[in-house]
Each structure stands twice: as structure tokens, then as C-alpha cells.
Amino acid sequence: MRFEGTNNYVATPDLxxxxxxxxxxxxxxxxxxxxxxxxxxxxxEVARALxxxxxxxxxxxxxKAQQGLYEYDAVSRLRDSQLGDEKVKDIANYIVKGVLWQAxxxxxxxxxxxxxxxxxxxxxxNDLLRELDRMEFHVxxxxxxxxxxxxxxxIITSNNEKELPDAFLRRCFFHYIKFPDKPTMQxxxxxxxxxxxxxxxxxxxxxxxxxxxxxGLKKKPSTSELIDWLKLLLAEDIPPEALHxxxxxxxxxxxxxxxxxxxxxxxxxERLVKMAQQNR
Amino acid sequence: MLIDFFQHLKMRKLAVxxxxxxxxxxxxxxxxxxxxxxxxxVLSRTCLVKDETQYDKFDRAFSEYFKGVENLPGxxxxxxxxxxxxxxxxxxxxxxxPEDKAKLEKLGWDKLMxxxxxxxxxxxxxHEGGNKWIGTGGTSPYGNNGQHPEGIRIGGKSAxxxxxxxxxxxxxxxxxxxTIELGTRNIKIALRRLRxxxxxxxxxxxxxxxxxxxxxxxxxxxxxKMRPERHNxxxxxxxxxxxxxxxxxxxxxxxxxxAAKSEFKHLxxxxxxxxxYDFVWRDNHRRQSERFSLLDLMxxxxxxxxxxxxxxATMSPYEVxxxxxxxxxxxxxxxxxxxSRLQETWPHAxxxxxxxxxxxxxxxxxxxxxxxxxxxxxxxxxxxxERGMRELNK
Numbered sequence: 001m002r003f004e005g006t007n008n009y010v011a012t013p014d015l016x017x018x019x020x021x022x023x024x025x026x027x028x029x030x031x032x033x034x035x036x037x038x039x040x041x042x043x044x045e046v047a048r049a050l051x052x053x054x055x056x057x058x059x060x061x062x063x064k065a066q067q068g069l070y071e072y073d074a075v076s077r078l079r080d081s082q083l084g085d086e087k088v089k090d091i092a093n094y095i096v097k098g099v100l101w102q103a104x105x106x107x108x109x110x111x112x113x114x115x116x117x118x119x120x121x122x123x124x125x126n127d128l129l130r131e132l133d134r135m136e137f138h139v140x141x142x143x144x145x146x147x148x149x150x151x152x153x154x155i156i157t158s159n160n161e162k163e164l165p166d167a168f169l170r171r172c173f174f175h176y177i178k179f180p181d182k183p184t185m186q187x188x189x190x191x192x193x194x195x196x197x198x199x200x201x202x203x204x205x206x207x208x209x210x211x212x213x214x215x216g217l218k219k220k221p222s223t224s225e226l227i228d229w230l231k232l233l234l235a236e237d238i239p240p241e242a243l244h245x246x247x248x249x250x251x252x253x254x255x256x257x258x259x260x261x262x263x264x265x266x267x268x269x270e271r272l273v274k275m276a277q278q279n280r
Numbered sequence: 281m282l283i284d285f286f287q288h289l290k291m292r293k294l295a296v297x298x299x300x301x302x303x304x305x306x307x308x309x310x311x312x313x314x315x316x317x318x319x320x321x322v323l324s325r326t327c328l329v330k331d332e333t334q335y336d337k338f339d340r341a342f343s344e345y346f347k348g349v350e351n352l353p354g355x356x357x358x359x360x361x362x363x364x365x366x367x368x369x370x371x372x373x374x375x376x377x378p379e380d381k382a383k384l385e386k387l388g389w390d391k392l393m394x395x396x397x398x399x400x401x402x403x404x405x406x407h408e409g410g411n412k413w414i415g416t417g418g419t420s421p422y423g424n425n426g427q428h429p430e431g432i433r434i435g436g437k438s439a440x441x442x443x444x445x446x447x448x449x450x451x452x453x454x455x456x457x458x459t460i461e462l463g464t465r466n467i468k469i470a471l472r473r474l475r476x477x478x479x480x481x482x483x484x485x486x487x488x489x490x491x492x493x494x495x496x497x498x499x500x501x502x503x504x505k506m507r508p509e510r511h512n513x514x515x516x517x518x519x520x521x522x523x524x525x526x527x528x529x530x531x532x533x534x535x536x537x538x539a540a541k542s543e544f545k546h547l548x549x550x551x552x553x554x555x556x557y558d559f560v561w562r563d564n565h566r567r568q569s570e571r572f573s574l575l576d577l578m579x580x581x582x583x584x585x586x587x588x589x590x591x592x593a594t595m596s597p598y599e600v601x602x603x604x605x606x607x608x609x610x611x612x613x614x615x616x617x618x619x620s621r622l623q624e625t626w627p628h629a630x631x632x633x634x635x636x637x638x639x640x641x642x643x644x645x646x647x648x649x650x651x652x653x654x655x656x657x658x659x660x661x662x663x664x665x666e667r668g669m670r671e672l673n674k
Contacts, residue, residue: 014322017312021326024310025303032332074492081500162472169330170299176332 001050009038009045010180010187018175019046028132028154030117030169033177036222039157042177043113046155050111055152057099058115065127068098068114069137069146091141100131104148111153118161125168133171180223182209192227196234203243204230207253211260216268221259229258285345289328292341296328303327317346471543473669485509515546517581517626521591522564523553523607529634532660533590536632540588548581553608554595555615555649556622574618578625586672587622587629590660593649594635600648619652629653630668634660 003019005011011019019042022029031039047054057068077094080087087093103110117125131137135148156172158164180188182205189201208229212220221229232255243253252273253259260266286301304327313319321342329338483506494503518540520533540547550560550572559571598605600615623629631649633640637659640646650657656671658664 014326017319017322018326021307021312021323024312025307027303030330074488078492078495164330166295166330170297172330173303173326174330175326176335 003046003049006045006049008191009041010184010191011042011045012180012184015042015175015177018173022155022173023050023153025173026151026153028156028172030156030158030164030172030174031177032158032160032174034179034220034222035159036224037177037179038223039177040113040115043111043115043155043157046153047111050153052108052153053106053110054113055099055103055110056113056115059117059120059124061119061121063120063124065120065124065131066098068100068128069131070098070101070139071096072141095139095141100137101146103152104135104146106152107149109150109152111155114154114156116159117156118158118164122162122165125164129167129171179212185209185223185226188223189227189230193230193234196230197240200233200238200240200243201230203240204233207243208259211253211269214269214272217260217265218262219260219265225259225261229255232258285324288345289338289341292337292344294329294334294337294341300328471539471665471669473666473673483508512545514544515581515585516540516544516548517577517585517587518547518549519556519560519587519589519591520549520551521554521589522551523591523595525554525592525594526634529592529660532634536590536660536665546585548585550577552591553606554591555599555606556589556618557606557608557611557613557615558618559609574622578621581626583626585626585628587626588668588672589629589631591631591633592635593631593633593646593657594643595645597644597648600645600652616648616652619649623653628672628674629656630671631657632660632665632668633657637664 001023003011003016003023005016018029021027031042033039043056044054046052072091073094073096077088077091097105099112103112132154135151136145138145185205185208186201189196189205193201204226208221208226211217236255238254252270256269257266260269282301282305286296289296304324307313307323307327308320313323324342325335325338329335485507487505487507490505490507491503494505495501497503518537520537526533537549540549550562551564552560556574558574560574560577561571563570595607596605599607600619603612603614604610605614631653633646635643635646640650640657646657656668658668658671
């Protein structure tokens with residue numbers, strides 16, 4: 001199994017190497033990067049490229065590690081017991097399998113996505129050490145041990161809101177998706193809009209990278225915002241000339257709201273443009 | 281040979297562990313690196329470095345260790361296609377005026393290269409064939425780069441071995457190094473270390489586990505148990521120096537302040553000038569009329585408050601040691617007395633200093649205050665902030 005990127009996901013060579021290392025050595029891969037650089041998408045595309053099922057586990061601040069393994073549905077059992085249901089005698093009827101359990105019991109490997117692991121409690125990654133390392137865990141209620149027959153490919157994303165514990169990091173491969181440079185960005189756009197007008201793309205990319213250079217922006221526009229913006233430009237059928245005023249005067253590009261999503265940023269940008277216009 | 285490499289990384293203060301090193305060897309054994317230095321660089325980074333803030337350090341250590349290697353035959357050699365960064369630097373210094381250099385220093389290396397390329401093109405036009413650097417015909421690196429402006433982003437373009445060497449030598453991750461950059465978001469993340477959740481207040485949440493246990497004990501009759509919700513209960517007192525010498529650090533203090541304000545529910549802030557004495561104030565414009573006595577604050581806010589003092593601690597030593605030394609008013613007791621009193625009331629206290637740490641030893645007052653604060657003074661960088669927050673959490 002080797003991952004070579006897909007026809008709608010552009011992976012840089014170093015990202016491909018990291019993914020392949022994780023596949024070959026069967027260790028989890030931790031992905032970090034600016035928001036909107038395609039961290040979550042990576043897992044979906046790896047699953048698609050290798051033709052494996054994808055099991056997703058989206059983490060929230062209230063998520064507990066146990067929920068990924070299994071949950072004991074005590075409330076249903078309590079209700080059933082009051083109703084005198086026969087099911088109640090077997091506790092196994094009330095064990096709800098989590099994402100990891102589902103992946104472990106598969107006979108063919110799968111891809112597990114643990115999305116935004118940093119959202120959870122600080123102890124969350126520590127609680128999953130053994131489960132991700134040995135790929136096994138114990139179910140206390142039914143006294144059975146679940147062991148992975150086929151080690152799944154585990155992809156974990158983080159937005160860096162919390163620092164992850166060292167013991168956890170040591171068991172993972174790590175890759176930081178850096179912001180794509182112009183040629184990579186061109187490839188990414190080509191993948192999404194195969195028949196975009198070349199002149200429009202050139203102008204748009206220029207505006208985009210210039211916008212990223214504007215000092216003091218709270219949230220720089222990222223890849224996903226660029227894609228949205230291009231979609232809008234195409235839908236509105238805006239000519240490439242509109243992106244640059246004729247006499248090289250500074251203008252606010254059309255539909256800039258798709259790129260700058262923060263009120264302060266939009267305001268700051270407009271002010272800068274106005275200043276530039278006055279200077280000329 | 282690789283053990284030396286591992287030792288070298290350790291020596292350069294990278295947090296690499298034996299386990300990760302073994303993983304790297306395992307990965308190499310399974311043929312992932314394809315015998316090229318390029319792949320080896322990415323693979324070792326993937327295996328050994330788990331934090332993008334450490335990427336720059338790793339790049340430096342890697343290039344240090346492999347400095348000699350890339351010149352060996354078989355590693356690409358000197359073919360004129362790629363030029364070491366140092367060359368470009370030396371050359372750009374030759375071609376750009378000092379003002380340009382200062383201006384470009386701010387723009388970053390990519391811009392510099394682009395600007396430099398333009399210069400070279402100009403030169404080429406004027407001297408037909410260029411000076412000796414450009415004149416080597418078809419193999420000239422600038423000829424190539426000139427045609428493709430993107431080509432200047434060294435690395436990742438051609439498949440040769442030498443490109444990888446460029447990748448680490450460009451040090452693209454310099455900005456992620458945690459000793460340098462400090463933005464609001466980064467500060468927030470550092471401040472999150474202080475979070476401490478606890479259940480306090482009215483019982484409004486259903487405690488399921490306890491309800492089940494209770495019901496089981498009750499022989500099946502429902503016994504509902506409630507509990508209070510979880511809150512971040514950390515309480516913070518922030519003291520900010522607004523003295524003249526702090527003017528250089530206004531931006532970083534503002535960032536810290538805005539991050540802290542949104543991060544903590546219980547945050548009280550006060551201003552002082554140079555050193556803390558009997559009075560602090562809340563509004564800088566009315567500092568003479570609206571003062572808060574520090575003694576009152578000590579009675580009002582309990583010892584569970586954590587104290588963060590932000591100041592450059594740069595002043596005359598008299599302002600710390602002598603009664604009446606304050607520049608604001610005539611203080612009856614010396615600053616040192618108040619500072620130790622503050623620490624007695626609030627045992628969890630740190631001093632954050634925006635001045636670079638290397639200057640601390642040269643300023644008498646910084647040294648004094650650091651001693652009074654029992655060494656709990658940290659630089660106002662991301663790394664210092666984290667250490668400070670860890671200290672506060674003890």
C-alpha cells in the first residue's frame with residue numbers, strides 16, 4: 001500500500017513520505033498545520049486512494065477517550081430492567097461500540113480519523129496511549145479483550161490549541177503541513193477547477209498571495225478560502241481585468257468577503273487600500 | 281554513523297528519544313528513504329521532531345551535521361545548477377545598497393531573492409553577457425531562475441538530491457520557532473496552561489454515574505443525583521507597568537492583555553509605574569484621582585489568586601531599595617518591601633519581563649527584582665510565558 005496523492009488532493013512529496021511511513025510502520029500520523037490546509041481532507045483522501053473504509057471520530061471538548069472504545073448504556077438497561085425486558089440479563093446488549101472498536105474488529109484494515117484531538121481534555125491523548133500503541137483494550141463489563149486483527153491506519157489532526165503529552169507524541173509520526181507555495185497552490189487550484197481561465201487564475205493567485213502579505217491580519221486567508229473565492233469568481237463570471245485596476249491603482253478585489261472573514265481584517269484592509277489610493 | 285547523528289541532535293537540545301530513533305531505523309530498514317538525502321531529511325524529521333516550533337532547530341542541526349556530506353561525489357556535486365545560500369547572500373550584499381538591505385531584511389529572504397534577481401537582470405542588460413557571475417552561459421543558475429520567478433523558492437522543484445539540502449538551508453520554519461514569535465493566539469494557548477476546571481456553584485447537571493450507583497443501592501428505585509457544572513476557576517491578578525521605559529513593549533503587552541482578558545473569567549488588572557508601592561490604578565488617565573490601595577487589594581483578593589506582573593524592571597535601584605524612591609510620589613516604604621509583601625499574600629506569583637533575557641544581567645534593578653521574586657522572572661516570549669504558567673500552576 002502506498003499513497004501517491006489523488007486526483008483531487010495535491011500532496012507534497014514530504015507529506016506523501018510521512019503518510020507512507022505511517023502506513024508501512026503502522027503507527028499513528030499526527031498532522032498539524034494552519035487552518036484550511038487540508039488536514040481532515042487528508043484522511044478522507046488516503047482512505048479513498050487506498051480504497052479503504054474511513055472511520056471518523058470528531059473530538060469535542062466533552063469527548064472522553066472511553067467513548068472511542070465503547071460505552072455502557074446504563075440508562076437503557078435501567079429502563080429495560082424496570083420494564084422487565086429479557087434483554088437486561090446480558091450486559092453485552094448494552095455495550096455500544098466506539099470508533100476504535102469498530103476499526104479493530106474489521107478483518108480488513110481501515111483508516112481511522114481522530115479529528116482535532118486538541119479540543120479534548122488534556123488527559124485525553126494519555127488515555128489512548130496503549131490503545132493506539134498495542135491496538136488492544138479491555139472491556140471490563142464483559143471481561144473480554146479486543147485486539148486489532150488488522151492494524152488500521154490512524155490519522156490524527158490537531159489545531160495546536162493544547163500541547164500534546166510527550167509520551168503520546170513519541171508514539172506518532174508527525175507532519176506539519178506548511179502553507180503551499182505558488183506552484184503547489186497552482187496545482188491545487190488546477191485540481192479543483194480544471195477549466196478555469198488561465199488569466200483569471202494568475203490574477204487571482206497574485207491578489208491572494210498579496211493579501212496574505214498584508215501585515216496585521218488576524219486570520220490570513222487559507223487554501224480553502226481561496227477555493228471558495230475562486231468558486232464565487234467563476235459563478236459571478238468576473239473578468240480577470242476586474243481584479244486589477246487598469247492604472248495599477250489599489251482596489252478592493254471583488255467578493256473580498258470570501259477571503260477576509262473577520263470584520264476587523266476587512267476594515268483594516270479597506271483602510272490600507274484607501275491610504276494607498278491617496279498616496280498616488 | 282546514525283548514532284552520531286542522534287547524539288548530535290541531542291547535543292543541539294532537540295527532545296529526541298531512543299524510541300523515536302529506533303522507529304527511524306525501522307523506517308529506514310523498510311526502505312522508505314530510498315537512499316536519498318532528500319527523503320532521509322523528511323523521514324527523520326517525521327520520526328524525530330514532533331513540534332513544528334522545533335523544525336527550525338532541526339533544520340539547523342541537520343545542515344550542520346550533513347555540511348560535508350553533500351559535497352561528496354554522488355551527492356550531486358558542484359554542477360552549477362544549484363548555488364549555496366551563502367553565495368547568494370554574499371552576492372546580494374555586493375549588489376544591493378545598504379538602504380535596500382535594511383529594507384529587505386524586513387521583507388524576508390524570499391523577497392530578497394526576487395529583488396536580487398531583478399538586479400541581476402538589470403546588470404545583464406547593461407553589460408552584455410553580464411559580469412563573471414552571470415557569464416557562464418547556459419548553466420548559469422540565474423538564467424534559469426530569471427525565466428521562472430517561482431524557481432527561487434528553492435527546493436521541491438527539481439528532483440535532484442541537492443534540492444533537499446536547500447530545503448533545510450532555507451529554514452522556512454524559522455518563524456515557528458517558539459522563542460521568537462508571540463501573537464495573541466499563541467499567548468492564549470500559553471495561557472491555557474493555567475486552566476483548572478472545577479465543579480463549583482449550584483448543582484444543575486445530572487450526574488449519571490452517581491445516579492446509577494445510587495439507584496442500584498436503592499434496590500432499583502430511581503435516585504437522581506445532581507452536580508454543579510465544570511468551570512475554569514483560575515483567578516488572575518495582572519499588574520502592568522506603564523512607565524516610560526515600557527513604551528518599546530506596548531504592542532506585546534497589549535497582546536498579552538487582550539489574550540488574558542478573553543481567556544480568564546476572573547481577571548483583575550491594575551497598572552503601576554516601574555515598581556509596585558502602596559497604590560496601583562485601573563485607569564491610566566485618572567491615575568492621580570482613582571487609586572487602589574494595595575493593602576485593600578490584598579484583603580479583597582484571596583491567596584488563591586495567581587499574580588502576574590508584567591514590567592521591564594528597568595529603573596534606578598533606589599526605586600526598589602529606598603523609601604521615597606518612587607518617581608510617582610513619596611512612598612513611605614521601599615518597593616522591595618511591597619514586592620515581598622505581595623508574594624506573601626499571593627504565593628503564586630511570577631514576573632514577566634519583555635526585555636530580552638541576555639540584557640538582564642547588565643541591569644542592576646532587574647537583578648534585584650529577580651532576587652526578590654526568587655528567580656520567578658521569565659522573558660515575555662512564548663517559551664518564557666509557558667515556563668511562567670507552569671510555575672504558577674505548581
